[in-house]
Amino acid sequence: MRAQRHAPxxxxxxxxxxxxxxxxxxxxxxxxxxxxKVKIGDNTIIYDNVIIGDNTLICNxxxxxxxxxxxxxxxxxQNPPTFLGANSLIRSHAIIYAGTKISxxxxxxxxxxxxxxxxxxxxxxxxxxxxxxxxxTFGNYCRLHSSxxxxxxxxxxxxxxxxxxAVFLNDPTPPSNSVIGPKIGDYSQVGASSVVFPGIVVGENxxxxxxxxxxxxxxxxxxxxxxxxxxxxxxxxVRSRERDGSHYPWMLHxxxxxxxxxxxxxxxxxxxxxxx
Amino acid sequence: MRAQRHAPxxxxxxxxxxxxxxxxxxxxxxxxxxxxKVKIGDNTIIYDNVIIGDNTLICNxxxxxxxxxxxxxxxxxQNPPTFLGANSLIRSHAIIYAGTKISxxxxxxxxxxxxxxxxxxxxxxxxxxxxxxxxxTFGNYCRLHSSxxxxxxxxxxxxxxxxxxAVFLNDPTPPSNSVIGPKIGDYSQVGASSVVFPGIVVGENxxxxxxxxxxxxxxxxxxxxxxxxxxxxxxxxVRSRERDGSHYPWMLHxxxxxxxxxxxxxxxxxxxxxxx
Amino acid sequence: MRAQRHAPxxxxxxxxxxxxxxxxxxxxxxxxxxxxKVKIGDNTIIYDNVIIGDNTLICNxxxxxxxxxxxxxxxxxQNPPTFLGANSLIRSHAIIYAGTKISxxxxxxxxxxxxxxxxxxxxxxxxxxxxxxxxxTFGNYCRLHSSxxxxxxxxxxxxxxxxxxAVFLNDPTPPSNSVIGPKIGDYSQVGASSVVFPGIVVGENxxxxxxxxxxxxxxxxxxxxxxxxxxxxxxxxVRSRERDGSHYPWMLHxxxxxxxxxxxxxxxxxxxxxxx
Numbered sequence: 001m002r003a004q005r006h007a008p009x010x011x012x013x014x015x016x017x018x019x020x021x022x023x024x025x026x027x028x029x030x031x032x033x034x035x036x037k038v039k040i041g042d043n044t045i046i047y048d049n050v051i052i053g054d055n056t057l058i059c060n061x062x063x064x065x066x067x068x069x070x071x072x073x074x075x076x077x078q079n080p081p082t083f084l085g086a087n088s089l090i091r092s093h094a095i096i097y098a099g100t101k102i103s104x105x106x107x108x109x110x111x112x113x114x115x116x117x118x119x120x121x122x123x124x125x126x127x128x129x130x131x132x133x134x135x136x137t138f139g140n141y142c143r144l145h146s147s148x149x150x151x152x153x154x155x156x157x158x159x160x161x162x163x164x165x166a167v168f169l170n171d172p173t174p175p176s177n178s179v180i181g182p183k184i185g186d187y188s189q190v191g192a193s194s195v196v197f198p199g200i201v202v203g204e205n206x207x208x209x210x211x212x213x214x215x216x217x218x219x220x221x222x223x224x225x226x227x228x229x230x231x232x233x234x235x236x237x238v239r240s241r242e243r244d245g246s247h248y249p250w251m252l253h254x255x256x257x258x259x260x261x262x263x264x265x266x267x268x269x270x271x272x273x274x275x276x
Numbered sequence: 277m278r279a280q281r282h283a284p285x286x287x288x289x290x291x292x293x294x295x296x297x298x299x300x301x302x303x304x305x306x307x308x309x310x311x312x313k314v315k316i317g318d319n320t321i322i323y324d325n326v327i328i329g330d331n332t333l334i335c336n337x338x339x340x341x342x343x344x345x346x347x348x349x350x351x352x353x354q355n356p357p358t359f360l361g362a363n364s365l366i367r368s369h370a371i372i373y374a375g376t377k378i379s380x381x382x383x384x385x386x387x388x389x390x391x392x393x394x395x396x397x398x399x400x401x402x403x404x405x406x407x408x409x410x411x412x413t414f415g416n417y418c419r420l421h422s423s424x425x426x427x428x429x430x431x432x433x434x435x436x437x438x439x440x441x442a443v444f445l446n447d448p449t450p451p452s453n454s455v456i457g458p459k460i461g462d463y464s465q466v467g468a469s470s471v472v473f474p475g476i477v478v479g480e481n482x483x484x485x486x487x488x489x490x491x492x493x494x495x496x497x498x499x500x501x502x503x504x505x506x507x508x509x510x511x512x513x514v515r516s517r518e519r520d521g522s523h524y525p526w527m528l529h530x531x532x533x534x535x536x537x538x539x540x541x542x543x544x545x546x547x548x549x550x551x552x
Numbered sequence: 553m554r555a556q557r558h559a560p561x562x563x564x565x566x567x568x569x570x571x572x573x574x575x576x577x578x579x580x581x582x583x584x585x586x587x588x589k590v591k592i593g594d595n596t597i598i599y600d601n602v603i604i605g606d607n608t609l610i611c612n613x614x615x616x617x618x619x620x621x622x623x624x625x626x627x628x629x630q631n632p633p634t635f636l637g638a639n640s641l642i643r644s645h646a647i648i649y650a651g652t653k654i655s656x657x658x659x660x661x662x663x664x665x666x667x668x669x670x671x672x673x674x675x676x677x678x679x680x681x682x683x684x685x686x687x688x689t690f691g692n693y694c695r696l697h698s699s700x701x702x703x704x705x706x707x708x709x710x711x712x713x714x715x716x717x718a719v720f721l722n723d724p725t726p727p728s729n730s731v732i733g734p735k736i737g738d739y740s741q742v743g744a745s746s747v748v749f750p751g752i753v754v755g756e757n758x759x760x761x762x763x764x765x766x767x768x769x770x771x772x773x774x775x776x777x778x779x780x781x782x783x784x785x786x787x788x789x790v791r792s793r794e795r796d797g798s799h800y801p802w803m804l805h806x807x808x809x810x811x812x813x814x815x816x817x818x819x820x821x822x823x824x825x826x827x828x
Contacts, residue, residue, distance in 0.1 A: 019579060019599065020619065027295060043319075043595075045336075047295065057624065060597075060615075063336075063368065067296065072333065072365060089624060092615065092647070095368070095386055110647055110665055113386055113404055128665055128683055131404055131422050131440075143727075146683050146701055149422055149440045149468075161727055164683075164701045164719050167440050167468050169486060173516060173523040174465050175419075175437055175530050180517075189726050192701075192719050193747045193765075195469045195487045210721060211747045211765035211779050213469075213487035227487050227503045227779045240725060241732075247725040254727050303571060319595075321612075323571065339612075339644065343572065348609065348641060371644070371662055389662055389680055407680055407698050407716075425698055425716045425744075443716050443744050445762060449792060449799040450741050451695075451713055451806050456793075471745045471763045489745075489763035503763050503779045 020060065029065070029079075035086060049079040053086030053104060062090055065098045068116045080116070097134065109146060121158065123257070136181060141258065145192075154181035159251070159258075163192035163210065172198040185220060187251060194229075205249050207235050221249075296336065305341070305355075311362060325355040329362030329380060338370045344392045356392065373410065385422060397434065399533070412457060417534065421468075430457035435527070435534075439468035439486065448474040461496060463527060470505075481525050483511050497525075572612065581617070581631075587638060601631040605638030605656060614642055617650045620668045632668070649686065661698060673710065675809070688733060693810065697744075706733035711803070711810075715744035715762065724750040737772060739803060746781075757801050759787050773801075 021039045028040070029048035038052055041060030046052075050065040058064060065082045082096065085104035090096070092110050099116035107125040114126065115134030124138055127146040136150055139158030144150075148162045151170035156162075162184075170181040182196040185204035190196065194212040202208060203220030212229040223232045235248035247253055251265040260268035297315045304316070305324035314328055317336030322328075326341040334340060341358045358372065361380035366372070368386050375392035383401040390402065391410030400414055403422040412426055415434030420426075424438045427446035432438075446457040458472040461480035466472065468486040478484060479496030488505040499508045511524035523529055527541040536544030573591045580592070581600035590604055593612030598604075602617040610616060616636065623629045634648065637656035642648070644662050651668035659677040666678065667686030676690055679698040688702055691710030696702075700714045703722035708714075714736075722733040734748040737756035742748065746764040754760060755772030764781040775784045787800035799805055803817040812820035 019581060019597070020623075022579075025301075025577075027298075029295060045295070066368075071296075092618075093369075093645075111387065111663065129405065129681065133422070146685070147423070147699070151440075163721075163726065164703075165441060165469070165717060167486075169439075169468055173514060173518075173526070174439065174467070174483075175526055175532075176516075176518060176523060177530065177532065178517050191726070192721055193469065193717070193745065197486065207726075210719075210749065225780075228501075238725060240728075241730050242725075242728060247728060250725070250727055254729065256727075256729065303574075305571060321571070342644075347572075369645075387663065405681065409698070423699070427716075441717060441745070443762075445715075445744055449790060449794075449802070450715065450743070450759075451802055451808075452792075452794060452799060453806065453808065454793050469745065473762065504777075 032065075041092065047079055047098060049098065050082040050084065052084045053088070055086055056084060056088040056090070058084075058090045058094075059092040061092050062094045062096070064090075064094075064096050066095050067098055085122070091128075100134075103140075123259075127164070135179075139186065151179075151181055151198075153179045155183040157184055157186040157188070157204070159187045160184050160190070162190045163194075165193040166190050166196070167194075168196045170198045182214075187249065189250070205235055207238065207248065308341075317368065323355055323374060325374065326358040326360065328360045329364065331362055332360060332364040332366070334360075334366045334370075335368040337368050338366055338372070340366075340370075340372050341374045342371050343374055361398070367404075376410075379416075399535075403440070411455075415462065427455075427457055427474075429455045431459045433460055433462040433464070433480070435463045436460050436466070438466045439470075441469040442466050442472070443470075444472045446474045458490075463525065465526070481511055483514065483524065584617075593644065599631055599650060601650065602634040602636065604636045605640065607638055608636060608640040608642070610636075610642045610646075611644040613644050614646045614648075616642075616646075616648050618647050619650055637674070643680075652686075655692075675811075679716070687731075691738070703731075703733055703750075705731045707735040709736055709738040709740070709756070711739045712736050712742070714742045715746075717745040718742050718748070719746075720748050722750045734766075739801065741802070757787055759790065759800065 024042040026040050027045040031048045032046050033051040035052055035054035037055045039057045043060055044062040047065035071077045080099035082098045083101045087104055088106035090108050095113045097116040100114050100118045102120045103122040105123040109128030112126050112130045114132045117135045118132050120138045121140035124142045126144045129147040130144050132150045133152045135152040136154040138156045141159045143161045146164045149167040151168045153170050154168045168182045170179050180199040182200045184202045187204055188202050188206040190208045191210035194208050197215040200214055202218040205221045206218050207223040209225035212225050213227040214229045218224050221235050223235055225232055236246045238248050240247035255261040300318040302316050303321040307324045308322050309327040311328055311330035313331045315333045319336055320338040323341035347353045356375035358374045359377045363380050364382035366384050371389045373392040376390050376394045378396045379398040381399040385404030388402050388406045390408045393411045394408050396414045397416035400418045402420045405423040406420050408426045409428045411428040412430040414432040417435045419437045422440045425443040427444045429446050430444045444458045446455050456475035458476045460478045464478050464482040466484045470484050470488040473491040476490055478494040481497045482494050483499040485501035488501050489503040490505045494500050497511050499511055501508055512522045514524050516523035531537040576594040578592050579597040583600045584598050585603040587604055587606035589607045591609045595612055596614040599617035617634045632651035634650045635653045639656055640658035642660045647665045649668040652666050652670045654672045655674040657675040661680030664678050664682045666684045669687045670684050672690045673692035676694045678696045681699040682696050684702045685704045687704040688706040690708045693711045695713045698716045701719040703720045705722050706720045720734045722731050732751040734752045736754045740754050740758040742760045743762035746760050749767040752766055754770040757773045758770050759775040761777035764777050765779040766781045770776050773787050775787055777784055788798045790800050792799035807813040
């Protein structure tokens with residue numbers, strides 16, 4: 001999966017021949033607040049109590065502020081507030097539940113589902129077919145590639161990238177009433193088709209290899225792989241394919257869409273004088 | 277994944293501000309039979325020969341009674357009958373093929389696909405992005421979480437819970453003309469991202485751990501894990517996170533949405549005087 | 553997963569009671585070229601610069617020629633050409649990006665997503681929920697079952713079958729700027745829930761067992777399994793469930809939808825006087 005581009009959201013060509021955003025069959029609740037220069041795609045519905053920041057594009061056939069489960073049995077149900085930040089791009093056929101808070105510069109693929117009480121920081125992206133079950137938090141600059149499944153009560157740090165078919169579990173003894181999600185530290189990479197067990201703590205700057213079944217905590221700066229996942233080495237031991245030496249910590253060698261693009265990670269850390 | 281709530285389907289607030297069920301763009305075949313107090317969401321299409329029980333809610337953008345493959349090449353094609361039980365809740369964007377039989381108290385997530393000749397018992401739930409390929413049977417009180425893939429000719433017992441990205445295979449020597457699905461016994465739990473091989477029999481009260489690749493039969497009351505899956509222990513050896521002692525058989529410790537809620541499993545068994 | 557039928561696309565019964573293809577709410581760009589006897593489902597949108605071959609059926613709620621990412625920030629954006637071959641069947645809710653080239657006799661499941669610069673040969677099929685990230689090539693007679701994820705820059709030969717939740721990776725040191733997809737040889741089978749690592753070469757006539765994590769090249773005519781995947785045996789050692797002897801090379805024992813149906817693979821090879 002090529003990293004999803006954090007699309008800069010410039011004005012859309014109104015005169016072009018592409019027939020998006022023609023204004024057909026859009027439904028918007030009375031209590032929706034829409035920022036400046038927002039565009040809303042055809043057939044999209046925005047339910048009550050949604051607030052949308054400036055310059056955000058919501059493509060066709062989306063559902064924003066989908067009522068939560070209580071709607072179906074509580075006569076007095078009212079939609080909890082939903083925040084969708086500025087300068088964001090929601091691709092078509094997304095379903096975002098009421099009670100979600102998504103910060104600025106968000107990008108999504110198609111057909112994503114984000115359930116209630118999900119909080120995402122700035123500059124996050126969520127790929128096609130992702131399924132975020134809600135009650136979870138994500139820091140800034142997280143990237144979920146396609147078809148990631150995040151169980152409830154997960155906590156994800158900043159600059160965490162999660163690859164296709166990764167799944168975060170939360171019930172240690174299924175079925176039970178325990179809902180204990182994983183916790184992932186800043187800068188960690190969670191590989192494709194990996195499984196992270198309930199309550200597992202993955203430290204900072206880890207590399208969870210594709211196909212890992214992670215049923216023990218992972219120490220910061222370590223690489224794990226296998227089923228069950230075992231520690232292989234420190235991340236600094238993973239060689240680059242693009243240059244001599246190690247690729248990790250990756251922030252020293254990758255900057256596309258990152259806040260240190262142009263100046264480099266060390267300089268950015270110095271400027272921000274802190275961790276993200 | 278928090279267990280999906282078996283939503284009690286009470287009347288929907290007609291006066292609320294939520295703009296579901298506004299009656300826009302609904303298409304219903306002439307030979308469709310619709311029960312009392314059924315609600316049908318906007319943009320939903322119900323093809324011919326569908327029977328829907330009382331009090332069922334079908335949300336927006338669903339397709340019920342999708343014609344089977346024969347439709348595309350058989351000029352005389354007629355839709356086989358489709359049954360959708362009472363007191364059910366189909367969330368948005370479901371596709372349910374003609375020739376499916378789903379019993380009462382069914383609940384679904386979003387964007388599910390259920391193909392023809394699928395039979396589901398009472399009180400089943402099917403999560404978002406599930407893909408049931410048809411020609412399969414499920415007992416009562418089965419729960420499929422998100423993104424479960426069920427190959428054709430699978431047989432699933434009662435009270436079986438299946439977790440995200442689990443896949444049931446049916447071709448032992450791909451590609452071939454053999455279609456031999458797995459068989460799963462009552463009360464068994466099939467973990468996330470597990471693979472159950474064609475024709476495998478998982479007994480009753482088993483726990484297939486997340487990430488298991490199950491290529492041998494699993495004896496009742498056993499726990500298996502790994503790739504390939506190996507027997508770890510009896511389920512009674514799995515300790516509870518919520519109390520002293522074992523969590524299994526889980527029916528003694530979990531009752532949300534189960535028929536023994538309130539009275540306990542032993543009493544319920546005594547009352548019903550039989551296995552489910 | 554039963555092999556998806558390559559549906560012969562006969563004329564649709566216009567007089568039947570099935571209410572597909574009623575012509576409701578179809579949007580078609582000015583520069584779209586549509587072949588003879590093409591049918592387009594309700595609510596489908598076809599963007600500019602799409603060419604569709606004769607006798608092709610595009611079902612309801614599809615998006616064909618979806619603008620690529622550049623659309624969102626390039627005022628001068630124009631849709632690159634999209635080719636969709638003759639005698640094809642696109643099931644409902646597909647999203648096919650502009651810049652895709654799909655040859656004749658294509659069949660899809662529901663809700664597929666195919667991104668730009670994907671090239672598919674003749675007689676390919678792509679199952680429900682597949683996610684092809686683009687910049688990839690497929691030969692003739694490839695079958696992707698449900699929920700296959702193909703990372704960018706993958707190269708797939710002829711007669712390659714890929715099973716549910718298989719994922720092709722392309723970033724050897726995530727995140728990096730390397731995009732090195734796998735390469736799969738003719739006739740190979742890639743099992744369900746398997747992971748093929750970036751740049752891996754799977755030879756011809758291989759069998760990658762379900763659940764394999766393939767991080768080393770696979771020699772032609774070999775079977776691999778496990779995490780990490782190890783070579784088990786030659787494919788000829790895999791016994792048939794349907795008759796005495798080996799099932800492989802499978803072309804000698806399976807012909808549904810294959811060009812050698814009726815005459816047998818050896819005769820077909822003789823007639824075509826070459827490999828496919």
